[in-house]
Amino acid sequence: MSNETAKKGKKWETPLLDQLKEGPWPSFVRELERCATTSPRTEDLLGQLEQSYKDNVNHWKHGGMAGVTGYGTGITARFSAMPEKFPGCKEYHTVRIGQTQGYFYTSEVLRKLADICDKYAGGLFDFHASSGDIQTLGTRTDELDPMFAELRKIHFDLGGGGSGVRTPSACIGPARCEWAMFDTLRACQDFVEHYQDELHRPMFNYKWKTKFSGCPNDCDCSGVRSDLSFVGVWKDNIRIDQDAVKKYAEKMNIWEDVIYKCPTKCMSYDEKNGMVIDDSNCVKCMHCINMMPKALRPGVVRGAQIRFGGKVTMTVGARLGFVLVPFYDIEKDKKEGYPFLTELLDRIWEFWDENGASRERVGELIQRIGIGNFLEEIGLDPIPEMIAFPRQNPFIDFEEYYEEEGEEEEQEE
Amino acid sequence: MSNETAKKGKKWETPLLDQLKEGPWPSFVRELERCATTSPRTEDLLGQLEQSYKDNVNHWKHGGMAGVTGYGTGITARFSAMPEKFPGCKEYHTVRIGQTQGYFYTSEVLRKLADICDKYAGGLFDFHASSGDIQTLGTRTDELDPMFAELRKIHFDLGGGGSGVRTPSACIGPARCEWAMFDTLRACQDFVEHYQDELHRPMFNYKWKTKFSGCPNDCDCSGVRSDLSFVGVWKDNIRIDQDAVKKYAEKMNIWEDVIYKCPTKCMSYDEKNGMVIDDSNCVKCMHCINMMPKALRPGVVRGAQIRFGGKVTMTVGARLGFVLVPFYDIEKDKKEGYPFLTELLDRIWEFWDENGASRERVGELIQRIGIGNFLEEIGLDPIPEMIAFPRQNPFIDFEEYYEEEGEEEEQEE
Amino acid sequence: MPSLAETVKEPEQLTDFGPPEYWPFLPPIVQRNYGKWKYHEILKPGVMVHVSESGEKVYTVRCGGTRETSTTTTRLLADLADKYAGGYLRFTSRNSIEFLLDNEENIEPLIKDLTDEGFPVGGMAGSVGNMIHTQGWLHCHTSAGDANGVTKAVMDELHKYYVSDELPAKLRVAFACCINMCGSVGASDVALIALHRRPPKVQYDKIRSVCEIPGTVAACPVDAISPKPYNGKPSVAVNEERCVYCGNCYSVCPAMPIADPLNDGLSLWVGGKISNARVKPRLASLAVPWMPNEPPRWPTAVKAVMTVVEAWRKGAKRGERVIEWIDRIGWPNFFKVTGFEFTKYHIDDYRLGETTMNYSNYVRL
Amino acid sequence: MPSLAETVKEPEQLTDFGPPEYWPFLPPIVQRNYGKWKYHEILKPGVMVHVSESGEKVYTVRCGGTRETSTTTTRLLADLADKYAGGYLRFTSRNSIEFLLDNEENIEPLIKDLTDEGFPVGGMAGSVGNMIHTQGWLHCHTSAGDANGVTKAVMDELHKYYVSDELPAKLRVAFACCINMCGSVGASDVALIALHRRPPKVQYDKIRSVCEIPGTVAACPVDAISPKPYNGKPSVAVNEERCVYCGNCYSVCPAMPIADPLNDGLSLWVGGKISNARVKPRLASLAVPWMPNEPPRWPTAVKAVMTVVEAWRKGAKRGERVIEWIDRIGWPNFFKVTGFEFTKYHIDDYRLGETTMNYSNYVRL
Ligand code: SRM
Ligand code: SRM
Ligand code: SRM
Ligand code: SRM
Ligand code: SF4
Ligand code: SF4
Ligand code: SF4
Ligand code: SF4
Ligand code: SF4
Numbered sequence A, B: 001m002s003n004e005t006a007k008k009g010k011k012w013e014t015p016l017l018d019q020l021k022e023g024p025w026p027s028f029v030r031e032l033e034r035c036a037t038t039s040p041r042t043e044d045l046l047g048q049l050e051q052s053y054k055d056n057v058n059h060w061k062h063g064g065m066a067g068v069t070g071y072g073t074g075i076t077a078r079f080s081a082m083p084e085k086f087p088g089c090k091e092y093h094t095v096r097i098g099q100t101q102g103y104f105y106t107s108e109v110l111r112k113l114a115d116i117c118d119k120y121a122g123g124l125f126d127f128h129a130s131s132g133d134i135q136t137l138g139t140r141t142d143e144l145d146p147m148f149a150e151l152r153k154i155h156f157d158l159g160g161g162g163s164g165v166r167t168p169s170a171c172i173g174p175a176r177c178e179w180a181m182f183d184t185l186r187a188c189q190d191f192v193e194h195y196q197d198e199l200h201r202p203m204f205n206y207k208w209k210t211k212f213s214g215c216p217n218d219c220d221c222s223g224v225r226s227d228l229s230f231v232g233v234w235k236d237n238i239r240i241d242q243d244a245v246k247k248y249a250e251k252m253n254i255w256e257d258v259i260y261k262c263p264t265k266c267m268s269y270d271e272k273n274g275m276v277i278d279d280s281n282c283v284k285c286m287h288c289i290n291m292m293p294k295a296l297r298p299g300v301v302r303g304a305q306i307r308f309g310g311k312v313t314m315t316v317g318a319r320l321g322f323v324l325v326p327f328y329d330i331e332k333d334k335k336e337g338y339p340f341l342t343e344l345l346d347r348i349w350e351f352w353d354e355n356g357a358s359r360e361r362v363g364e365l366i367q368r369i370g371i372g373n374f375l376e377e378i379g380l381d382p383i384p385e386m387i388a389f390p391r392q393n394p395f396i397d398f399e400e401y402y403e404e405e406g407e408e409e410e411q412e413e
Numbered sequence C, D: 001m002p003s004l005a006e007t008v009k010e011p012e013q014l015t016d017f018g019p020p021e022y023w024p025f026l027p028p029i030v031q032r033n034y035g036k037w038k039y040h041e042i043l044k045p046g047v048m049v050h051v052s053e054s055g056e057k058v059y060t061v062r063c064g065g066t067r068e069t070s071t072t073t074t075r076l077l078a079d080l081a082d083k084y085a086g087g088y089l090r091f092t093s094r095n096s097i098e099f100l101l102d103n104e105e106n107i108e109p110l111i112k113d114l115t116d117e118g119f120p121v122g123g124m125a126g127s128v129g130n131m132i133h134t135q136g137w138l139h140c141h142t143s144a145g146d147a148n149g150v151t152k153a154v155m156d157e158l159h160k161y162y163v164s165d166e167l168p169a170k171l172r173v174a175f176a177c178c179i180n181m182c183g184s185v186g187a188s189d190v191a192l193i194a195l196h197r198r199p200p201k202v203q204y205d206k207i208r209s210v211c212e213i214p215g216t217v218a219a220c221p222v223d224a225i226s227p228k229p230y231n232g233k234p235s236v237a238v239n240e241e242r243c244v245y246c247g248n249c250y251s252v253c254p255a256m257p258i259a260d261p262l263n264d265g266l267s268l269w270v271g272g273k274i275s276n277a278r279v280k281p282r283l284a285s286l287a288v289p290w291m292p293n294e295p296p297r298w299p300t301a302v303k304a305v306m307t308v309v310e311a312w313r314k315g316a317k318r319g320e321r322v323i324e325w326i327d328r329i330g331w332p333n334f335f336k337v338t339g340f341e342f343t344k345y346h347i348d349d350y351r352l353g354e355t356t357m358n359y360s361n362y363v364r365l
């Protein structure tokens, strides 16, 4: 149990880390010290970190196992490589706790989380970890089940990990943003509730990440950091308030700041005609709307684009997501219980399962075996929206050829 | 000898080819027929071609050998696959004759060439073949040496072929173009004269093509169709005749037709300041100059850019040339006898020879083993002008690492 | 504010009940205007207002913090939420903290309290966002550098651009402690990535018992690992010429340690972009291949970051993200103005490297 | 005009004397103003003037022809050169023919004579250039279609755009009879490329004597060929699933014939560009993967070419090359306005295919 009493004196001298208490930005060393006053294990963490600062190398063992009963994921087990010297770090596991959508909390729930973190961990949070989870640091293996029992009481469940669906995340969306083209928070919550099993009991070839951004500004980084990306988009015309445009024209150079930067140069402006947009050529980049939020608003026929296959470095190099579904009527699908989405994912996962290698992200797989083949298998039509440009080489793998009747005989003439 | 007398009647019915005599564009069938009136072998060529039109397939044998004594290249041997039916095509070789630079001829020399082509070939020319050579079609093996003797008399030599330097070519350049930033014809002539041995006695891994264009309009396609591309370029400022700019302004929309299309948007125009160009950001694309030839002229500090590694399809896919030397002072190098260029090529060819595989173009090789390594070997510095953008992945093959003294002992602690 | 009892009930299922429903955690003004926001305006650094179609306005005050947050600080933030924001707060996708106020008058007192407690207020519009980072030496076994330390050192320098609003455009800076890149660094405006640069040392005695040999061989992206018996027992050999120090073998096999005090270091990357505005999303490109790990304040790396930021700040036109500035002036000029050396390592020689060459005559001379 | 004796002397070396020095072949007005040209102007379709700094003017009249030229026609052109151009003429890099006149008054009579002889005058500025093509069935053993026939059929349709000057920009059309692409097709605005689409048939009895087996195996870019004995003798097997019909095996081994009357056909490619003006040089992209070989006039292929040309002509803004038009309207619209079907074959699955995907949210909806 981690409700140890704080030591009086400083257990470890940390002359190197102390230098990181200087400077105007808030200091994580102060945070660690605050924890250390009540948590001896985090005191040792400070000591071990100072040791790393001296040695220029981390002092953790490779991997190891630990978990909550009934779950296959949610815990990152971490064991010190110097447990004799830093016994508090001997087991210093991370617990991934699924965040609320949009990262909204009440003071009360934060205090409750803090109590649990003091009691069963090192008093240290990540608000938030990079996939979106809340993380607590510093739990020992035997504390995991009791800690989860406490979290369960306030309805906080474990996040993802391993080779399965990872904790999805969403931008703030309709909660405070005028550009949310779909309900990112609801979609994300529905998604994570639906895929609890895939989240908590990994069975894929490798991890699967999902992120929801309400518009192409992509404040949740979905296009660059998730296998499955939802980005809100509109289909009809940008709504223009010409009076408001005029007001912007007084304080900015509309041509230079807005129009020239439109990626398809589909806009024009003059005093007589006001702002004119050729919406058929608008690629929904958001720029003009970003620049003139009071004058330009996205259209009202809304949905999401599905981009696919994004991931980082290992081992083929990082990939961004490419357009898989240019317009997905997510509200409609939601009303019906997401048949389109869930069936699509079933097919994709089946395909990945059958064809993928271990530790091969789905984007790597489909590139390896060809997007065209992948599309056929999952039942989507190839469409030019998916590509930047068609192939520039003639190595076309046609699937069939014509045969003359009875030609077999001639073959070896 | 091919000075056979013409047949009276038509030897072959060509109902399919006859349909290609219709229509407003000049007809190659008429050209073939013109030859056929005096050349029975070309009469058979017409017949064999008609046969192909019926059968939907060519009727030539694979490869075969034929050549001019003392040369390893210059002849494309071609033997009919139906020699019984079309005896005139039994041997119907092509002779590649090095063209004059800029493809300039006198009527007299053309007539002389025509005489030779009638006497030793099928009376049929290619003006010109795709690398630049004049080609005659329809010579038999035993006619090659006598034909060359005739060509020699009018100082026409054989062109390239096989795995060596191919016949280089040049745009019309200073002969008639105001934008020639170096003397393309002279450079091409100097090149081909210098590399006669490499042209006529192949010893490389595969073909090597060289093309010279006087400016980035690249009328000789050097950047996309040659291993070694020279494209003229200037270093200083575009020369502006503001009065002439004004005149253009009367008949065209300078902003729309010129300025917005500048790839780096480094221009501006208004009545007060006239045309203003930020030359430090001009990438010498030629567009503004093309649009206003009377008002804008390239600068006067001139040279050539060397692009490298271009080639077509087989087998890794087509490649364009990339910038190897951003500014090559070709006039200066010429004055000194081209030491820079010849030494560079010596090093490149040595490298290709040592590292390349058979039928591997030099551009494929350097990509296979890494541009950085290639540059080191040939003694050029890596510079950012060579790339569109630096690497986006962290798989860096550092060549060395630090070692602690006496660390070997610890290695297997 | 609803009481905790109202917002989160103990779930009926024992496991797999999922994260708590978010709705009760939304401030009432947000609940009332959910999906009805009309426009927003940045009022000053760190403060913006969103106006609803209903006419209601919500004021956001944003401050930076350390992502590693003590329970003490958590409680302190909770107190401020109670005091000014009806007991609600949120975090942003970049680890900043936001208070949503329905009462305009709370803005200044809140800012004062935050400032007193050492939280910088800002991070909106033409400013730097909080730096995204990973675990580093604090918690990760594969780390090649420390995350929190580098982040702190960099943010100390960037602090002035967080609390003001004078950068040409948004600036996103990030850190990753190995090339697994747990976070946004691959597409950041400016990123530091810790790298190894020495091949793994095979622990011949151990490898057989702790690793699966074929899996280890297969993990290498450049085929540098081959099976090779050691003292008659199955083991592997590493081709040091080929190895690109990615550490993927170590990820799958603990007997291939690659961390090395002398050779682990930091690389600098620039020009990534996530949003679709104006130009397409892009991955960041290499600027500096390697700088030494210099705890506790990594002066070389911090200076390199600031060199890019200052060059961009001075050279960019209004509204130009880092990559837009570089695209306009050209990479050769980027290396000129920053003084970074261009080396063969900058030329991509990995799988798709050939698509990164300059296949045109476009050169600034 | 200098006499032939003056221009070309018999070389002293027996071989390797190189092509004749070009200078004597330049018209005197060109010699006088070599490198001194100041500007040019297109006067009308097929006619332009270049003005020298000396004030002299040279008038160029350009006409199209067949690249395969009979000696008869060669002599006819020589006669016209004598009559109007002081005995000089030249060919362009795209197989058009140019007469350079120092006398403006010769322009119209020359045009009349050319027209009477069936030579279209034009091909400058906003027009189509002569079509670049290769040998085809006329002369090449690897051809998958005929070059001259397709070219003639296409140029009959494009004739009107050669003799006028009303296209949005230059139009470069080309043909290649196999994917060796002997010519400019890879970077043409519009190109037809003849393709095989049936794997080669191994001639088991012959292969051992005429081919080198390892070289044949190595020639395959997709590893579809493996050594496999036949009747106890060395031979190869082709994996038909893998084969992409490139014909490279046939290039190195005659016992792997791949030409096939039913399956050889034409593919259509669009959007290549060579010049650096405005946008970088680009390779052409696939528009139609396969159309049947239909001698003598290939109606399907000709129609496909004209579909692109007309769509571009109507849709492009002034000055837009084909690729600039497509980039502006987007590839989805290109397929919409041309009616070409978009298939999986359009998505690049070759070596660098993954760099061709749309990694952004840019879609026209
Ligand atoms: C905790 C967290 C970093 C943080 O400090 O925030 C994290 C931590 C680890 N990541 Fe990660 N990743 C975390 C988000 C990410 C992200 C960002 C994201 O999800 O948006 C990425 C890049 C996006 C992506 O997945 O493409 C990421 C890409 C990786 C990879 C490379 C995966 C790949 O396909 O290349 C690994 C390597 C692996 O899985 O073996 C990895 C592996 C790891 C491991 C488990 C180390 C390992 O070798 O097994 C790290 C444990 C650290 C520790 O000891 O605490 N982590 N990891 C983030 C997850 C917390 C959460 O649930 O919210
Ligand atoms: C005659 C010519 C086509 C024409 O009708 O004009 C030609 C004809 C042939 N080319 Fe070519 N190539 C011709 C210019 C080109 C060009 C264009 C150029 O040089 O600008 C190219 C593309 C540029 C390039 O090389 O990258 C070209 C790329 C090829 C290739 C593919 C090379 C590669 O690296 O992928 C081959 C295949 C080979 O070499 O085995 C090839 C092979 C051939 C062969 C020799 C066929 C063969 O399999 O061996 C052809 C003989 C045809 C015949 O029977 O008459 N030809 N060839 C051109 C040469 C005449 C000249 O000297 O002027
Ligand atoms: C709060 C937050 C969403 C959330 O769910 O937490 C958010 C909120 C807003 N974003 Fe964002 N963005 C947030 C992360 C992002 C990210 C992701 C990231 O940085 O990791 C991006 C992509 C960054 C990139 O491209 O690399 C992002 C790209 C944008 C853009 C496009 C900027 C551009 O021109 O490239 C806009 C539009 C603008 O600012 O004009 C934008 C606009 C906005 C607006 C104005 C939307 C609105 O009307 O409410 C919000 C305030 C902007 C501000 O801070 O100036 N938001 N925004 C995130 C705050 C992060 C932070 O603490 O700094
Ligand atoms: C005669 C010729 C050079 C030669 O050595 O033979 C030539 C001559 C001229 N070219 Fe060219 N170009 C010639 C082939 C090319 C090629 C190569 C090709 O087509 O195979 C190109 C690259 C085409 C491409 O990008 O795909 C070419 C791209 C240009 C351009 C750039 C066009 C663009 O905007 O992309 C210009 C500038 C212009 O026209 O404004 C140009 C301009 C010119 C000028 C105006 C240069 C001058 O001042 O004399 C000449 C007359 C142009 C005209 O025909 O309208 N020339 N020009 C070639 C005539 C070929 C023909 O018969 O049609
Ligand atoms: S992604 Fe779009 S909808 Fe979501 S917060 Fe950012 S700007 Fe708003
Ligand atoms: S959203 Fe982007 S593409 Fe559409 S009109 Fe505005 S700037 Fe242009
Ligand atoms: S490449 Fe340039 S110099 Fe040569 S002819 Fe074309 S425009 Fe003139
Ligand atoms: S040459 Fe091209 S890049 Fe240079 S100023 Fe003119 S249009 Fe711009
Ligand atoms: S980036 Fe690497 S070292 Fe850092 S937390 Fe992720 S896996 Fe660990």
Ligand code: SF4
Residues within 6 Å of the ligand: C199, C200, C219, C220, C221, C222, C223, C224, C225, C238, C242, C243, C244, C245, C246, C247, C248, C249, C250, C258
């Ligand atoms: S570090 Fe990476 S490149 Fe080096 S041996 Fe291990 S897996 Fe291979």
Ligand code: SF4
Residues within 6 Å of the ligand: D134, D135, D136, D140, D141, D142, D143, D144, D176, D177, D178, D179, D180, D181, D182
């Ligand atoms: S393109 Fe192919 S078929 Fe045509 S000439 Fe060249 S090698 Fe022969």
Ligand code: SF4
Residues within 6 Å of the ligand: D199, D200, D219, D220, D221, D222, D223, D224, D225, D238, D242, D243, D244, D245, D246, D247, D248, D249, D250, D258
């Ligand atoms: S045709 Fe090409 S892909 Fe097919 S077997 Fe031959 S070399 Fe391989």
